[in-house]
Amino acid sequence: MLFNSPEFLFLFLPAAVLLHFTLARWSMRAAIAGTTVSSLVFYAWWNPPYLVLPVASIVANFWLGRRIAAAEPPVSRGLLIAGIAANVAVLCYYKYADFLMSVIDGHKAVPPNVPLALSFTTFVQIAFLVHVYQKRIAMPFNNYALFVAFFPHLIAGPIVRWGSLGRQIGDPARYRVDWDNVALGLTILIFGLAKKVLIADPLAPHVAGVFDAAARGDPVTAFAAWAACFCFVAEIYFDFSGYSDMAVGLGLLFNFRLPINFAAPLRAANMFDLWRRWHITLSRLARDLVYVPLSRGEPGVLRRSFNLMLTMILIGVWHGAGWTFVAWGAINGVLLLINQAWQAVWGPGRKTASGRFLGCALTFTAFAAGGVFFRATDIDAAWHILKAMSGFGDAVAAGAITMEWDDWLIRRGYVSAPFVLSWFGTTWSIIGTLWTALALAIAWLVPDTMEITGYREGDAQSNWRRPVGILAWRPSPVVLVAMSLLFVGAFASLGRVSEFLYYQF
Amino acid sequence: MQSRAYAVAIAAIAAGVFLAVITANLMLDPQAVFGTGLFAGSPNTNSRYRRLVAYQAEPARYDGLVFGSSRARAIPRHELSRRLDGIAFADFAVDFGSIADHLPALEYVVKDKAARREPLRAVFLLLDVDTAGLRPKANKFIQTLLPPELTGDSTARFWWRNLTAIQFAAWQSSIRAALGWSKPGGLTPNWKSVWWDPAALLALLIPPAQAQGEARAPAAGAAEPRHKIMDGIYFDQQLRLLQQFVAVCRQHGITLMVATSPLNPVHAATFEPGEIEAAAERISQIVPLWDFSQPNAMLVDPQRWTDPVHFDAKVAHMMVGRILGDEMPAEWHEFGRLRARDGTAVSLR
Numbered sequence: 001m002l003f004n005s006p007e008f009l010f011l012f013l014p015a016a017v018l019l020h021f022t023l024a025r026w027s028m029r030a031a032i033a034g035t036t037v038s039s040l041v042f043y044a045w046w047n048p049p050y051l052v053l054p055v056a057s058i059v060a061n062f063w064l065g066r067r068i069a070a071a072e073p074p075v076s077r078g079l080l081i082a083g084i085a086a087n088v089a090v091l092c093y094y095k096y097a098d099f100l101m102s103v104i105d106g107h108k109a110v111p112p113n114v115p116l117a118l119s120f121t122t123f124v125q126i127a128f129l130v131h132v133y134q135k136r137i138a139m140p141f142n143n144y145a146l147f148v149a150f151f152p153h154l155i156a157g158p159i160v161r162w163g164s165l166g167r168q169i170g171d172p173a174r175y176r177v178d179w180d181n182v183a184l185g186l187t188i189l190i191f192g193l194a195k196k197v198l199i200a201d202p203l204a205p206h207v208a209g210v211f212d213a214a215a216r217g218d219p220v221t222a223f224a225a226w227a228a229c230f231c232f233v234a235e236i237y238f239d240f241s242g243y244s245d246m247a248v249g250l251g252l253l254f255n256f257r258l259p260i261n262f263a264a265p266l267r268a269a270n271m272f273d274l275w276r277r278w279h280i281t282l283s284r285l286a287r288d289l290v291y292v293p294l295s296r297g298e299p300g301v302l303r304r305s306f307n308l309m310l311t312m313i314l315i316g317v318w319h320g321a322g323w324t325f326v327a328w329g330a331i332n333g334v335l336l337l338i339n340q341a342w343q344a345v346w347g348p349g350r351k352t353a354s355g356r357f358l359g360c361a362l363t364f365t366a367f368a369a370g371g372v373f374f375r376a377t378d379i380d381a382a383w384h385i386l387k388a389m390s391g392f393g394d395a396v397a398a399g400a401i402t403m404e405w406d407d408w409l410i411r412r413g414y415v416s417a418p419f420v421l422s423w424f425g426t427t428w429s430i431i432g433t434l435w436t437a438l439a440l441a442i443a444w445l446v447p448d449t450m451e452i453t454g455y456r457e458g459d460a461q462s463n464w465r466r467p468v469g470i471l472a473w474r475p476s477p478v479v480l481v482a483m484s485l486l487f488v489g490a491f492a493s494l495g496r497v498s499e500f501l502y503y504q505f
Numbered sequence: 506m507q508s509r510a511y512a513v514a515i516a517a518i519a520a521g522v523f524l525a526v527i528t529a530n531l532m533l534d535p536q537a538v539f540g541t542g543l544f545a546g547s548p549n550t551n552s553r554y555r556r557l558v559a560y561q562a563e564p565a566r567y568d569g570l571v572f573g574s575s576r577a578r579a580i581p582r583h584e585l586s587r588r589l590d591g592i593a594f595a596d597f598a599v600d601f602g603s604i605a606d607h608l609p610a611l612e613y614v615v616k617d618k619a620a621r622r623e624p625l626r627a628v629f630l631l632l633d634v635d636t637a638g639l640r641p642k643a644n645k646f647i648q649t650l651l652p653p654e655l656t657g658d659s660t661a662r663f664w665w666r667n668l669t670a671i672q673f674a675a676w677q678s679s680i681r682a683a684l685g686w687s688k689p690g691g692l693t694p695n696w697k698s699v700w701w702d703p704a705a706l707l708a709l710l711i712p713p714a715q716a717q718g719e720a721r722a723p724a725a726g727a728a729e730p731r732h733k734i735m736d737g738i739y740f741d742q743q744l745r746l747l748q749q750f751v752a753v754c755r756q757h758g759i760t761l762m763v764a765t766s767p768l769n770p771v772h773a774a775t776f777e778p779g780e781i782e783a784a785a786e787r788i789s790q791i792v793p794l795w796d797f798s799q800p801n802a803m804l805v806d807p808q809r810w811t812d813p814v815h816f817d818a819k820v821a822h823m824m825v826g827r828i829l830g831d832e833m834p835a836e837w838h839e840f841g842r843l844r845a846r847d848g849t850a851v852s853l854r
Binding site: 006007009010179180182183184186187190216475476477479480483484487488491492493494 | 506507508509510511512514515516518519520522523526665669671673736737
């Protein structure tokens with residue numbers, strides 16, 4: 001069941017919220033159990049037999065967590081390592097087995113059929129085990145089951161930590177309807193829905209046109225390659241941040257505050273800034289579970305650089321089994337190292353408007369170019385796009401104008417066919433360019449959902465926020481009309497329901 | 506404004522919009538699945554559903570099936586029936602039909618006939634070579650949803666999807682059709698619902714005058730047309746489904762006649778040279794094929810086309826005549842050719 005489907009919005013969600021607060025009148029434990037069951041139904045909607053996996057994983061990790069909390073340090077450390085290894089082994093079995101075999105025997109790996117949410121639940125539970133090991137906490141099973149299975153974050157994050165959501169689940173004060181949170185939650189939910197269906201979805205076919213052509217080995221012009229990679233960054237940003245906004249909004253309907261996952265990352269002025277603002281909960285988890293443990297004892301520059309590269313490659317591999325994801329992680333690692341070296345040589349410097357603009361443009365361009373590996377079906381296709389971007393692509397093949405809208409413009413004499421063919425080739429279009437420009441302008445110029453609503457859960461730094469003036473959200477008739485119109489617009493586009501990109505990870 | 510009032514108002518508006526969608530679908534019934542439509546003759550009828558319902562209403566009446574896209578509607582069933590020992594053909598020709606639609610329908614009828622202990626004697630299958638490389642439209646759009654009996658999918662899901670589909674263009678075209686505001690001719694006035702189908706789109710975009718013989722000139726400076734059929738994964742997928750289709754017919758002793766649709770020369774000219782013939786040749790490696798997709802002097806006549814992609818009854822009559830071995834008039838002598846594996850003529854059974 002997708003967040004942007006009618007069955008979710010108009011059947012499942014109202015039923016789940018009503019069930020939660022009806023049961024909460026009776027007891028907190030009943031509400032927790034009820035919402036856990038709702039969440040498992042939500043998961044089972046996708047593929048009922050696969051429900052066994054998260055249920056077994058929740059039971060096993062809870063049991064392990066209890067043992068770790070009760071054991072003495074040497075034993076608890078062993079249990080922790082065993083727990084992490086077991087979780088990683090399950091993930092590897094489903095997600096990486098074929099890829100790893102392909103590395104060994106050289107066969108062409110096929111995209112794995114990964115159980116939904118496995119990457120996210122694995123990380124959530126590993127973080128939980130580490131938390132239990134460090135803090136020696138005790139927790140009821142019901143609370144833990146809801147913590148892992150809570151449907152707003154279950155499928156694609158934000159990746160939650162026991163220290164935040166676990167504490168909220170155990171707080172009896174949260175089991176009463178809080179209309180302030182409901183109003184805020186509905187607002188954030190609508191913003192997220194609009195980001196997904198009004199901005200991200202229309203970009204998808206434009207990106208696919210170029211990347212599919214590259215996968216077939218068809219010619220792609222330099223402009224088309226660059227435009228498609230910018231377009232892809234806009235698509236994945238609005239898709240995933242839209243999903244994350246919806247998750248936060250849904251959490252608020254249940255009176256739980258999930259952490260924000262994006263902090264207007266495309267406005268970042270350097271790579272470190274970008275990775276502090278892009279998929280925040282994953283970056284933090286990777287920092288806490290991989291980079292920090294590896295960097296204990298004040299290591300030298302080389303060692304820290306190696307640790308950073310390793311962390312970024314693991315982030316890349318977490319997204320998918322394939323060399324493209326390894327390359328994507330490595331490229332981002334290299335970009336971070338270049339950023340680090342730059343800062344070491346030049347220092348923080350004086351922040352000027354032009355300097356910020358240049359930093360922002362460079363960061364975005366570098367991140368977008370790296371994103372080619374994220375989107376391409378394989379290394380060859382990525383290389384094909386990169387060659388085109390660098391001007392070494394194949395010459396444009398003779399071909400008809402395949403984009404209907406461009407064809408329409410040409411027929412009416414607004415643009416010439418040679419212009420379209422020489423700049424866009426047969427894979428890109430004027431409409432794609434306009435959509436991309438519009439989406440990026442929104443990302444750069446329009447305040448983010450979390451700025452407008454002032455939602456700050458999990459926002460460790462607030463220096464990215466800009467004053468929003470009259471756009472600051474508060475319940476009012478004007479805002480009600482505006483949000484209703486936005487909802488109707490988004491709802492009207494639900495006819496072309498599409499999956500969220502992050503469902504595949 | 507109180508948060509509570511704000512939240513309740515948003516929830517109420519959302520619920521209102523949702524109920525409005527359900528009401529529109531029930532009242533207008535654009536796919537003609539509920540049987541509650543205020544207006545008859547929706548141009549967006551789900552022909553997959555309607556064909557199955559029509560068969561289910563009188564299953565004992567039929568012992569033959571006609572499969573194809575909207576082009577197959579021109580095939581004269583009565584003539585086929587008269588010439589083939591009175592076999593009664595149930596119509597399974599559906600909009601944007603491909604083998605992905607036909608195989609589940611065939612399997613359903615075969616199973617149903619076996620359960621009823623009734624014979625299924627003959628199947629006429631009309632294939633569109635020009636769209637064989639495209640992604641099948643079966644189950645892709647609300648108008649092309651396959652009935653749950655054919656997919657094994659949940660019945661509730663089928664009805665839910667029809668009930669909750671947000672389809673402004675289809676609602677609009679239903680009302681326009683009911684009020685007589687639609688353009689005459691063509692597949693459907695609702696071009697927005699067919700923009701993804703090159704053949705249907707072509708039928709709607711080209712003005713009649715231009716369609717009648719005039720080639721659709723590429724934009725100034727644009728290169729030659731280059732549509733391909735066999736590139737990509739879909740053509741091979743369709744061939745695999747065709748193999749299954751043929752196997753089912755053979756397994757149950759059903760006489761199978763397979764033909765390809767004649768193509769308007771204007772439309773055919775938008776493909777790579779030789780592409781259509783090569784695709785037909787690939788199909789004939791699976792099953793003997795009456796290939797009508799090749800250029801023919803008679804097809805240049807604009808009178809032979811009801812729109813740029815749909816041939817008329819005369820062409821259909823000639824197809825049936827050719828397939829059944831009639832003496833053809835001189836001007837139709839070159840129309841249609843039997844292709845078979847290694848070029849040998851084989852029995853149609």
